[in-house]
Amino acid sequence: MAIASTAPVVQGEEQGILGHPKGLAYLAFTEAWERLSFYGMSSLLLLYIIQRLLTPDVVGSVLALGRLRTGIETLTGPLSDQAFASQVFSLYSGLVYFTPVFGGMLADRLLGQRRTVVLGALLMIAGHVLMAFDASFLIALSLLILGTGCLKGNISAQVGQLYAPGDEGRRTRAFAIFYVAINTGALLGPLVCGILAQVYGWHVGFGTAGALMLFALVIYGVGWKHLPPDRKRQQGVAAPMALAARDWRVIAALLFAGAIGILPTAAYFQEMNAGLLFIEASVDREVFGWTIPATSFNALDGLFCIMSVPLLIVLWQWQAKRGREPRDLSKITIGYLIIAAANLIMVVPAGSVDRGDTVSAFWPVALYALNALGFIFYWPTQLALYARAAPAQVNSTMMGILFLSVFLGNLLVGRLAGLWEILSHAHFFALHAALAFAAFLVMLVVMRPIGKLLAQAGPENQP
Template sequence: MTTPSNWFGQPRGLTILFLTNMWEQFSYYGMRALLVYYMTTTLLFDQEKSSSIYGFYTAFAYFTPIIGGTIADRWLGKKRAVIIGATIMAAGHFMMAFEPAFYFALATIALGNGLFLPTLPAQINDLYHSGDPRRPWAYNVYYVGVNVGAFLAPLICGFLGETYGWHWGFGAAGVGMLTGLVIYLWGQRYLPPERRADAHPATPAPITHRGRNTFLLLLGIGLAVTVFRGAYEQIGNTFALWMRDDVDRVIGGIEIGAAMFFSLNPLLVMIMTPFLLARWKRQAERGTELSVMHKMATGALIVAASYLVVAAAEAVSGAGSAHWLWLLSFFLIFTLGELYILPNGLGIFARLAPPKLGASTVAAWYLAIFAGSLAAGQVGRLWSHVDHTSFFLLLAGIATAAAMLLFLLDRPTKAVLAAAADAGPDEDLTDVGIGLARQRHG
């Protein structure tokens, strides 16, 4: 349904979902920006242990939504799942302020995220009639909320944590989560009633040859993404340590806190996305646009290049500190690569989702991220055992290997997409990948 009065040309409920999501992202990215620094300086964990814990935490932040989405669909409903999930996450963020509760706090945040993450964006479609032309743009509006929250979080939580103490930063993340919850509760009247699920689902259709091909293709893409994540997820792990320890962050006579530099990534996403989409549109009009697998492979290669830049910075600076311009160059290249691979990855899972299995198919994308985050935690353990130049060269090699796998999947992807086009696309899911690719995390 469409609400009778709109804000900014969209249903009022979209503004409520936008703001709720923005503050939830603020809480998540604020806590993540501080996590490795907190473990290595206050809890005095060694680098290997910190890397493993970071990997396990980010992995389960992707795994719990697979279970939480099922719980919401079968028993709780979307709205109650969002409220319960947000409340649990806020409690977890505040528990981070108490050192003895560290592990329990991380588990609490991950559990709450499992209910919250899949159910908030799932309410967007219910705001519109099936033929409403504004619906595809709704996901782009929602996507802005992701990046605004991710941009503000390191600036505020990072500043408080590095200036006044880590617990102040974690507390700010908890306040952000509570703010999102209050906005969601206040805006209930602008959200449509939930659509009731069919209590007697039809018998699943038998698996066809086309279905097997689609499954095998998505499995292959998932494996390639798992490899890619082993390098990509170092951004908040070992790369955070490099920013803190090996970069001269003095700009205009003022030393900028390492955590605050994390705001560069979402800021660049917001700046670069319109130009990249315009470029792809012009290429499509000329018939020169890259295939989806070539885009993803190109993205992996660009991310590999970003790690080569850091390796070069290490080699040039030697025992000294790298200039902050190396850091800026890394984020420019890294973000461009991210925009090539992640939105297209989630988009291909959404486009190939079988009827009535859309949520489960998209959840499989999060399962690949779960496995990749676990792998990243173990790759990060090497940071203390090899020189940093070699480590970043290894990350570039991992991203390149993922690119090669994606290139190999180009021909089967074209065949499966052609078969899916002949059968008719699933209207509700074709635009999800564009709007939600950065949702948490990617």
């Protein structure tokens, strides 16, 4: 058994949007609809658990939920319903970023990227269908976790494979464009599913997410011929090169850089956990006599990510013409600093809430805006870095491993969310600002040695 090809496949002859390969548009639109489905469902999840599943009339009918609570409380001690719901939400949102490791291995070793993406979409559709029933809640979450693991990292790996070796600038901007599509879904998903759930009930909101996932699969199939060919193990093909010592050093450097990102990731994703509780309880959401659903605030993340991308692309192109565009690690470091600032400014309204006041919606809007800017600085850049620098033999697997930082960050979100009822709200946000700032400081220290190693890494530099 051997890998059919270890070099990245370039499919750049057919030009599509903004001078990029046509395959980018299909991958971006597929991911947009998948993310619309994912964020629509996720925006409902925490409040659904608290307001429906944990109510006395329903909790006993949910398969294995009691055993899950017992298992979690064995590790954490007794939890309030809010704390338990936050733990479940964080486990789910974390595990969807853990399973891409195995999805990448499945693609690299057996199925190839395209077939693994299709498998993931089918699993996710089944999961969304089962979310229509209270009893199958945990089964549905399990299918969604497995499906996302098959789909997420492999679509990102395909984006990187569309570009020629050494085309670092276009690849990084392609991932930024890719994240416009993702955040279009993040913007519309909470709005569509949140409003439908509020008007027609939880299960209509979840069912809508399933229909959107089906549409994502259709888009992917339509664009099939424009996607990079699958790389998988085949009989009778020459064996791939073994990883050299330098490859292992590159892998170690990428793993270290990804591990640093756990802290700002936790600070970023907390806006969708404890931040949502803050909005629900303490933010004035009245507009012309109508109360904006707290879940709809999650749409701001997608909106501000979309707004940030063209601004940053213009900035980076302007800098590139003058030979001053920051390298990948510098962009990542700047992103961490911005996320620290986003959480730091929340100390001001949180102090007012600690004194019993209700605060303006301006504050969560500012949090989402700065968090989104920081995220667009660091996350698409990390994806582009991994796509370029990871050895070709394990490129999809390494892309999946990058998502481990998001998994671990979300586990940390759940643990820290338990402090929401213990710390003052001002101290809670200050703690998250400190986490992101610590990552910024570490990156300043390691940027030069890691940057030198990764600058020459990538399939084009393999013998």
